Amino acid sequence: MARRRALPVTRQEGWDSRRAVRILVVEDDPQTAAYVRDGLSAAGFEVDTAADGAGGLALARREPFDVLVIDRMLPNLDGLSLVAALRRDDVQTPVLFLTAMGAIADRVEGLELGGDDYLVKPFSMAELGARVGALARRPAMVGRDVAHLRIADLVLDRLQRVAWRGDRKIELLPLQFKLLEFLMLHEGDTVTRSMLLEGVWGLRFDPRTNIVETHISHLRAKIDNPGEASLIVTVRGAGYAIRAR
């Protein structure tokens, strides 16, 4: 049984809170493993690596990790069996599968058999970092299943489905509500365009046009106070984050 570390509860710290998050990367290709380890370390995660399925399973059973990043194809024990074994031991650590291109079937199986997310290789570090971050915060979000989400003086009323900026009432279109809610649930974290497309529209593909950007700019126009910097910041090359200034 893995004990899960207590997660930082002070959400406002944003990126800094990641220092305490431990990630296990199970990847047999040394180059990819090094790339992922370096990238995630640079993003502030504490990273351990294992080169095969059996080693990964042993490590995941012994040490408490917050997120497991597991390659789908591994020597000794493949990724799916590894996760199945962990789940049998009641280890509920969130799992992100890395799958090779050319394997549509893998992603479906991966999600059906206990994976929480997947990323198709090759992926951008920003995408992996954002998704790992979101998975790491997920247990903390359980407590956030509340009627009101709050950042600075922006309050999202999830029952009335309206937002307040101080005294100003903001009417939101259904999609704008979902978008703002998704961002606020990931407060302080970077969410990528594809995470937004998945989370808000349930669409899983890489759009070519600026469809997410347009939605964000419409949302900004509604929630931001004129003359002030936006609450929704653009994270260069990665996505967006909502955070108090």
Added chain:
Amino acid sequence: MRVSRFFASPGVRLAILQTVLLICAFWVAGSLTRFSTKYIYRQQLEARLQSEAATLASLHQSRGIGDVASAIESAERRPGGLEYRLTDAGGRLLAGDLPPTGAPLGMTFLDWDEAHVPGRPYQDLVVDNTRLPDGAILTVGQDLSDEHKLRLALRTTLFWCGAAGAVVGLALSYLLARGVLRRVDGVVAAARAVSGGQMTVRAPRRKAILPDDIDELGASFNAMLDEIAALVERVRWVSTDIAHDLRTPLTHVRQKLERLRAAAEGDEQVLAAVGDVEADVAEMRRIFDAMMRLAEIESEPLETRFKPVDLGELVGRVADAYRPDIVAGGRRLSLSSAAGVVDGDADLIAQALANLVENAERHTPVGTHIELAVEQHEGRTRLRVSDDGPGIPEDKRHEVLRQFYRLDASRTTPGSGLGLAIVAAIASRHHASLELLDAEPGLTVAMTFPPRGGEEGR
């Protein structure tokens, strides 16, 4: 169309030619038979007349003219007998019913009609005139109506035998030709399916102990297709491999750019340049990703993973996602959605729809109206994306589905040229038909799904 194709078939033409030849041969054989029958009959007739005349002549010699006359009288009373006329040297009728013939001595064929002898059905007559020693003229004749009857019977028999032979021959030839035609049709249908993009279709094979030319044709056609499929596969793997191999250095380029960006913190000029290069790299990555995605979609069997997909709901989500961007670009998006559930992979169908919407957005002028629709069309669920833009010329519509094909030959507009190829691959994986139609004006792309749970075996 079907009839003209039937006659266009070499098998049927051959059958008809065979039948015509059969009829000609029968006609020649019939004519010969009739001719020889007539000849033999006449020979026999002449011999009979001559022998009768000789008998009567010898009676005349031994017993005299009176006995000849009475012999004629009694002979004429026998039914089916010959015809006689006996006149003395003065031309006075001594015996016999036969009217005067006016024929010379010897054998003569007379072409009489009925008017000559009322009540007796002479038509043609053959007569043998003999001068007896006392100057009397003995005429022995035979009415030819029997011969006519025989010839008529012969002709009737020959006609019906010929007709029956022709009909049976034609029917047999037709059946044979139809069998051949069907087998050739199998090869033609396979060729058509393959040129329509269904690369896995093959000409039907037949269990034959003695393979004929058509078996040979089908076998070599299939061998050719196998070879083409192998080539296509090789080309695909080569392009996929190139895309795959180039992505690693591209990833390195991007990592180096990330480092460069960190190092150039504060230097806006360098950061802008880095941003430009990053955008180019991202575009290259997208093209390679699209190539690999295409290879992925084309190579994997998906059917076992199909789930019910509510197209109306899916189209709604895609429309929601794209609407602000389309509106910001100065275009309009409308949605007309009927209930429509199909078996499929929702992510892939969404991808196809997104590609179509992006195409409609990218290749049309400002002010264009884009319509997304889910509708029931001829009992099938159809996903339709229409615009009232410039459309695609009819002769180019097939080509745009090809990989890397772009109407704009200079390739200055953005895009990999893979968008529609991916749509086509996704449609094909769903056994859906993909049509590019004239929206008058504009372009309609329609993806028609097979009925649910139907075994659309291909």
